[in-house]
Amino acid sequence: MRRFTKLQRGLIIANVLLIVISCAMLGLRQKTISNLGYSAWTYIKYGLIDYPLTSAGSMIQDVANLWHVYDDNEYLNQQLADQRSYQTLYEEERSKNAELEGLIEMKNAQEAAVEVSCRVISRPLDAWDQTFTISAGSSSSIEENMLVVSSDGAVGLVESVQNNTSVVRLLSSSEMTNDIAVQISLEDGSSVEGVLRGYDARENRYEVTLFDHEALVSPGQLVSTSGKGGNYPSGIYIGAVTGVKMSDDAIISTIYVQPVKNMNSFTYVTVIGNGVIS
Amino acid sequence: MRKKTAILIGFSVLGLLDSVLSYGLPLNFQYTGFSILWHWYLIGLLVFVRDKPILLRFLISSLAAIAYGMLFGSGSLFIWVSFVGLAVLIGFFQNWMNNHTRQFLVYLLMVTVFDLFSYLWMRSAGAIGVSFFFWLYRMEAVTIFVSAICIVTVMFADNVMVRFFLIQRHLERKHEKKLLAKMQAQKATEYL
Numbered sequence: 001m002r003r004f005t006k007l008q009r010g011l012i013i014a015n016v017l018l019i020v021i022s023c024a025m026l027g028l029r030q031k032t033i034s035n036l037g038y039s040a041w042t043y044i045k046y047g048l049i050d051y052p053l054t055s056a057g058s059m060i061q062d063v064a065n066l067w068h069v070y071d072d073n074e075y076l077n078q079q080l081a082d083q084r085s086y087q088t089l090y091e092e093e094r095s096k097n098a099e100l101e102g103l104i105e106m107k108n109a110q111e112a113a114v115e116v117s118c119r120v121i122s123r124p125l126d127a128w129d130q131t132f133t134i135s136a137g138s139s140s141s142i143e144e145n146m147l148v149v150s151s152d153g154a155v156g157l158v159e160s161v162q163n164n165t166s167v168v169r170l171l172s173s174s175e176m177t178n179d180i181a182v183q184i185s186l187e188d189g190s191s192v193e194g195v196l197r198g199y200d201a202r203e204n205r206y207e208v209t210l211f212d213h214e215a216l217v218s219p220g221q222l223v224s225t226s227g228k229g230g231n232y233p234s235g236i237y238i239g240a241v242t243g244v245k246m247s248d249d250a251i252i253s254t255i256y257v258q259p260v261k262n263m264n265s266f267t268y269v270t271v272i273g274n275g276v277i278s
Numbered sequence: 279m280r281k282k283t284a285i286l287i288g289f290s291v292l293g294l295l296d297s298v299l300s301y302g303l304p305l306n307f308q309y310t311g312f313s314i315l316w317h318w319y320l321i322g323l324l325v326f327v328r329d330k331p332i333l334l335r336f337l338i339s340s341l342a343a344i345a346y347g348m349l350f351g352s353g354s355l356f357i358w359v360s361f362v363g364l365a366v367l368i369g370f371f372q373n374w375m376n377n378h379t380r381q382f383l384v385y386l387l388m389v390t391v392f393d394l395f396s397y398l399w400m401r402s403a404g405a406i407g408v409s410f411f412f413w414l415y416r417m418e419a420v421t422i423f424v425s426a427i428c429i430v431t432v433m434f435a436d437n438v439m440v441r442f443f444l445i446q447r448h449l450e451r452k453h454e455k456k457l458l459a460k461m462q463a464q465k466a467t468e469y470l
Contacts (some may be wrong), residue, residue, distance in 0.1 A: 015340050049297060
């Protein structure tokens with residue numbers, strides 16, 4: 001009989017040993033009384049191999065999920081920032097729309113006048129309540145002293161005209177040189193006339209001098225252009241009466257008029273004047 | 279490092295590699311995508327036993343199969359039959375495998391045969407229902423490619439280990455010769 005080498009003998013013993021252990025494990029698995037032995041081996045295998053592998057896998061998955069969460073967060077932040085921009089843009093467009101609708105209404109009411117719709121292209125911060133520049137000039141039949149109105153009413157007079165742009169002097173400007181002839185419609189159907197002399201920046205109101213000291217003017221009455229003097233038609237809304245002041249000689253009374261609401265912020269205006277567009 | 283320790287560590291690492299990679303890239307049994315069957319341990323076994331006598335091949339592969347089944351696999355009879363069968367079979371190619379290219383081809387063939395055998399085994403057991411060509415496309419295509427890389431890696435590692443132990447043995451012999459010469463000189467001095 002052939003004799004085995006030392007290595008072969010060792011391998012045979014190891015094989016037999018492992019086969020016995022395997023068979024024992026298979027046998028133990030079937031019997032409830034031996035669950036302890038089977039469980040011990042299962043726990044060893046689980047602790048040495050399965051659990052570390054599962055933990056490593058879970059860790060990798062968690063890190064991957066964390067990365068996804070980070071990406072999602074970045075995306076949502078971006079969306080939120082865009083949303084804010086959209087909201088601002090929406091508000092701006094809505095404001096422009098309201099302005100344009102107001103201007104269309106006003107344009108329909110002034111059939112006989114020259115009307116040029118244009119956009120405010122510049123309003124310097126250092127002269128915010130003095131002047132602004134519009135995108136229409138002599139090429140659009142704009143002339144000096146035409147009245148410039150926003151969607152709420154009159155806001156200024158054309159001061160100088162270039163080819164494609166014009167500079168407008170606001171009615172609230174302290175340097176407005178030309179007086180504006182105005183009228184106030186009274187309750188009895190008549191009207192009283194006067195002149196817009198200036199603007200009180202501290203009280204945010206126009207000062208209007210009336211020619212008729214006996215007229216019954218009360219707060220809330222509407223003031224509009226009279227069309228007498230200047231290069232614009234009558235009936236353009238200037239503002240509403242807020243107060244009345246009688247002079248000492250009681251001949252000329254001064255009334256205070258509140259300007260249009262959007263005096264400080266408008267984008268579109270209409271230039272209104274007498275005559276026809278060339 | 280002792281050779282036996284290195285072999286044990288090597289097989290443990292290969293078995294762990296199979297487990298880790300199988301866990302990280304699990305098989306797609308719905309066959310909706312490509313899958314990879316990892317064979318680090320089998321390749322290592324084949325590389326290790328290819329030049330051993332048939333009895334040693336049988337014993338080593340049997341031991342390796344049982345250990346693999348207990349520690350890393352499901353411990354089924356299939357693993358034992360295939361590991362032992364392939365280990366015994368590869369010895370018959372021993373004379374033909376006289377260069378690296380032929381060795382590579384034989385290892386690749388053995389791995390493919392193992393997969394084919396597993397397909398037939400599972401098919402006969404009713405565990406798999408897809409057609410052979412679909413299985414070949416979804417399961418085996420990438421596996422063969424990846425196995426080729428594994429084979430090259432294990433062959434390289436085997437070469438490194440063989441050279442390392444050769445040099446170690448050479449140094450030990452040199453040291454023994456020196457000791458022997460020293461002892462002889464000492465004996466001669468005592469005799470005089």
